[in-house]
Amino acid sequence: MSLxxxxxxxxxxxTQVLYLVGTTLSVQISRSxxxxxxxxxxxxxxxxxxxxxxxxxxGPSPLPLACGxxxxxxxxxxxxxxxxxxxxxxxxxxxxxVLGKAILHLxxxxxSLDVDxxxxxxxxxxxxxxxxxxxxxxxxxxxxxxNCDSDHSYLKKPDNERSQITTVSxxxxxxxxxxxxxxxxxxxxxYKLALHLSQGDGEKVRVFRSRAGELHPRVLxxxxxxxxxxxxxxxxxxxxxxxxxxFPDKDFDGLVKIHLSLxxxxxxxxxxxxxxxxxxxxxxxxxxxxxxxxxxxEVYVCSVADNYPFLKGITHLVRSNGYKLKxxxxxxxxxxxxxxxxxxxxxxxxxxxxxxxxxxxxxxxxLKDFPYEELLGKDFGYVTRLPEYEEVGSLDSFGNLxxxxxxxxxxxxYPLGRIIIGVAxxxxxxxxxxxKVVQDFLWAQKVQEPIALYSDWLTxxxxxxxxxxVPAPGPKGFRLLLASPDAGYKLFRGLxxxxxxxxxxxxxxxxxxEISVNEILDNEVLKAENDYVQNCIDWNRDVLKKELGLxxxxxxxxxxxxxxxxxxxxxxxxxxxMVNMIVLGKELGIPKPxxxxxxxxxCALETAMSALMEPLGLSCTxxxxxxxxxxxxxxxxxxSNVRRQPFDAKWWxxxx
Numbered sequence: 001m002s003l004x005x006x007x008x009x010x011x012x013x014x015t016q017v018l019y020l021v022g023t024t025l026s027v028q029i030s031r032s033x034x035x036x037x038x039x040x041x042x043x044x045x046x047x048x049x050x051x052x053x054x055x056x057x058x059g060p061s062p063l064p065l066a067c068g069x070x071x072x073x074x075x076x077x078x079x080x081x082x083x084x085x086x087x088x089x090x091x092x093x094x095x096x097x098v099l100g101k102a103i104l105h106l107x108x109x110x111x112s113l114d115v116d117x118x119x120x121x122x123x124x125x126x127x128x129x130x131x132x133x134x135x136x137x138x139x140x141x142x143x144x145x146x147n148c149d150s151d152h153s154y155l156k157k158p159d160n161e162r163s164q165i166t167t168v169s170x171x172x173x174x175x176x177x178x179x180x181x182x183x184x185x186x187x188x189x190x191y192k193l194a195l196h197l198s199q200g201d202g203e204k205v206r207v208f209r210s211r212a213g214e215l216h217p218r219v220l221x222x223x224x225x226x227x228x229x230x231x232x233x234x235x236x237x238x239x240x241x242x243x244x245x246x247f248p249d250k251d252f253d254g255l256v257k258i259h260l261s262l263x264x265x266x267x268x269x270x271x272x273x274x275x276x277x278x279x280x281x282x283x284x285x286x287x288x289x290x291x292x293x294x295x296x297x298e299v300y301v302c303s304v305a306d307n308y309p310f311l312k313g314i315t316h317l318v319r320s321n322g323y324k325l326k327x328x329x330x331x332x333x334x335x336x337x338x339x340x341x342x343x344x345x346x347x348x349x350x351x352x353x354x355x356x357x358x359x360x361x362x363x364x365x366x367l368k369d370f371p372y373e374e375l376l377g378k379d380f381g382y383v384t385r386l387p388e389y390e391e392v393g394s395l396d397s398f399g400n401l402x403x404x405x406x407x408x409x410x411x412x413x414y415p416l417g418r419i420i421i422g423v424a425x426x427x428x429x430x431x432x433x434x435x436k437v438v439q440d441f442l443w444a445q446k447v448q449e450p451i452a453l454y455s456d457w458l459t460x461x462x463x464x465x466x467x468x469x470v471p472a473p474g475p476k477g478f479r480l481l482l483a484s485p486d487a488g489y490k491l492f493r494g495l496x497x498x499x500x501x502x503x504x505x506x507x508x509x510x511x512x513x514e515i516s517v518n519e520i521l522d523n524e525v526l527k528a529e530n531d532y533v534q535n536c537i538d539w540n541r542d543v544l545k546k547e548l549g550l551x552x553x554x555x556x557x558x559x560x561x562x563x564x565x566x567x568x569x570x571x572x573x574x575x576x577x578m579v580n581m582i583v584l585g586k587e588l589g590i591p592k593p594x595x596x597x598x599x600x601x602x603c604a605l606e607t608a609m610s611a612l613m614e615p616l617g618l619s620c621t622x623x624x625x626x627x628x629x630x631x632x633x634x635x636x637x638x639x640s641n642v643r644r645q646p647f648d649a650k651w652w653x654x655x656x
Contacts, residue, residue, distance in 0.1 A: 005275055007073075008032070011091060011100040016083065018191050019108045020262065020276045021182075022126075025073040029089065030065060034099040037091040040065050044087040048106060049074045062092050075108040078182040082107050109183030111193070113260035113278040115142035115175065115242075119652060121351040123178050131279045133255055135656040143350040143652060144205065144244035144256070144282040147173045148357060148381035156373065158382055160245045165208055165216040169378070171241050172353055175282065177207070179229055179238040179260060187231050190265025192272070195219055195240075196226035201256040204284070208241045216241065220258070229260075244284050247383060250440035254284040285348045286445035286651060287357055287383060289403035290644040291417050292583035293471045293478050298324040299584070300641040302333045302367070306628045307639070313623035314582070314640060317589045328370055336366025337629070338638050340464070341397030343371045345643040348381065349651060356643060357381035361398045362435060387435040395422060395434045399462035399638050400455060403448060405469055405478040406649070409549035415649040418548065419448045422455025422463040431456040447651045451547045457536040459570040464637050466537050467544070468579050470588065472616040476554060479616065480544060482537060483579045484557035485530035491559040491608055492517050495596060503596035503604070505575060509626060517596055526563060526574070533562040533571050556612055559605060572633050576626055578609055580635035582642065588613060591635040592622040 007025045009015050011032045019025065029040055029052075039062035042050055053070045056063045073087060083105035091099045117127035117140050133141030147160040151170045159170055179193065195207065202222040209219050209229075219227050219240065229238060248254035259279045263272035299318045303311055311327070318325045328339065336342070344359045360371040360382065376382040394400075404417040419442055424431025433439075433456075442450050455461050466483040495503060495517050505520065506513035520526065544550060561574040573580075576591035583589075595605030603622075610620045629639050 027071040174241040185233040294644040309624040334366035342367040360384035419450040424456040483560040488559040
């Protein structure tokens with residue numbers, strides 16, 4: 001059913017009417033009838049169509065006039081010149097007495113506000129679904145990117161924080177919106193087109209246009225919520241560019257609306273009134289994380305005074321496998337070696353553009369300027385969330401932020417995986433948590449529904465200390481690796497049984513570090529601490545199985561022991577934590593555990609790890625990070641970061 005507009009006409013006067021093709025004018029015939037009118041007759045030009053409701057009985061004209069009689073007027077095509085079509089209503093009294101006539105001079109135009117509502121990269125004309133947004137492969141609705149990269153080399157600043165566009169390359173990060181019109185060379189006097197949005201949406205988007213002499217001036221923003229746009233005449237298109245300013249968040253569901261209205265003059269000094277409004281809806285693209293199963297592009301590490309063995313090992317691993325390596329030197333990292341904790345790589349995507357976006361953690365230590373100063377740039381975006389009142393703690397570092405590979409849980413598909421964070425145990429009133437602003441941001445992205453694990457039992461408190469994912473053959477395409485004290489004790493008991501009880505852990509690191517297998521197994525306090533740690537990991541194991549739809553066959557237990565610190569009663573790995581690895585395709589960079597050397601002088605822990613990974617087609621490289629990372633309560637994963645290729649799957653095709 002076409003849009004109806006009620007039209008008032010005046011008997012004895014000619015009324016200029018601007019008609020929108022595709023709409024219907026509704027005239028209440030009796031409203032303008034002279035007193036004592038008994039019947040009426042309608043006549044019109046060939047391009048005008050009309051109908052009467054209720055339909056009159058067949059019979060001679062004029063037609064009887066009743067109180068509820070409605071006249072519906074429509075036209076099928078735009079006018080070539082102003083007032084090229086006419087319609088008249090003649091009113092009769094008794095017999096053939098003419099009491100008056102109302103005359104309409106009609107100018108028909110076509111107007112549409114158009115976007116890429118079908119998400120194919122092209123702005124189609126007047127898509128019927130452009131005013132709403134739905135998810136799924138058959139869904140509809142236009143998409144916006146937050147313009148958070150920096151296309152301006154002379155000044156480091158995200159583009160969405162600039163007041164104007166100063167480079168044409170910035171336009172590709174925006175979504176095209178068209179004002180399309182067809183009609184005479186000009187509108188009748190006083191009519192105009194206005195683009196407008198709400199105050200709330202004005203804080204989330206800006207609209208620009210091209211104009212001779214100016215490079216893309218702003219049309220709409222938070223200060224200008226309504227603005228006239230020109231009617232160009234004939235068959236014309238006015239191209240506009242819509243820029244996203246804010247990611248979805250707790251107070252923003254990602255949807256924005258932009259309206260185009262045709263305004264009709266009423267009289268001198270009286271505001272115009274809208275006679276037609278066309279509306280389009282955009283969804284702001286979410287920030288998306290990339291799991292270990294996606295192909296690596298670049299590896300980032302820090303160079304500090306004491307990490308040469310680590311840097312040497314990871315450099316060889318990365319370059320021998322053909323990946324790029326970016327080293328942040330000490331004059332930039334200011335002694336902060338924890339590249340994983342400072343930032344998380346992700347990306348944003350739309351049918352017309354895609355680029356990486358770094359999420360900067362609020363931890364703000366020596367690397368605090370690295371994401372902004374070194375990563376933000378052309379086609380590389382930046383976003384952060386900083387708490388106003390909460391205190392930033394260890395759980396705000398992004399070793400405590402991971403994402404699973406794609407999973408299906410009870411029939412529900414998560415083709416982009418699920419975000420994983422660590423928090424305090426639900427019954428703990430004074431535990432540590434990730435700050436609320438960061439959690440709110442992660443939950444608001446929707447497409448990687450987060451899972452909260454219990455990580456506050458750890459001294460550092462990061463989920464990457466007890467879990468990771470590796471690619472693997474099979475329907476799911478991955479395995480979940482979990483640290484397991486039980487597996488560790490099983491391995492050490494096996495060594496003892498085979499006569500290797502005097503074999504030393506930490507061999508070659510100095511006598512103060514060395515300890516025999518027998519001494520480890522005889523330490524009842526250590527055993528009790530690891531029983532507690534195993535309980536904590538098992539709690540998380542159950543959550544992960546439920547929330548990721550995993551079976552026991554999807555999980556591999558790694559032999560890792562922990563110890564509790566007297567200062568806080570929390571745990572850290574006893575020897576280099578092999579689960580805290582870097583995953584580069586089928587190559588794993590694993591902390592060298594310095595386990596007991598038994599058969600042929602090979603480390604028993606390395607042998608066990610290789611035996612678990614090699615059947616999956618994975619190759620293990622053990623990297624020495626003992627002094628430079630492990631002794632500082634971190635490992636290989638904590639000291640590195642990987643930017644990966646985006647998913648092939650498109651977020652807007654998710655069934656939500």
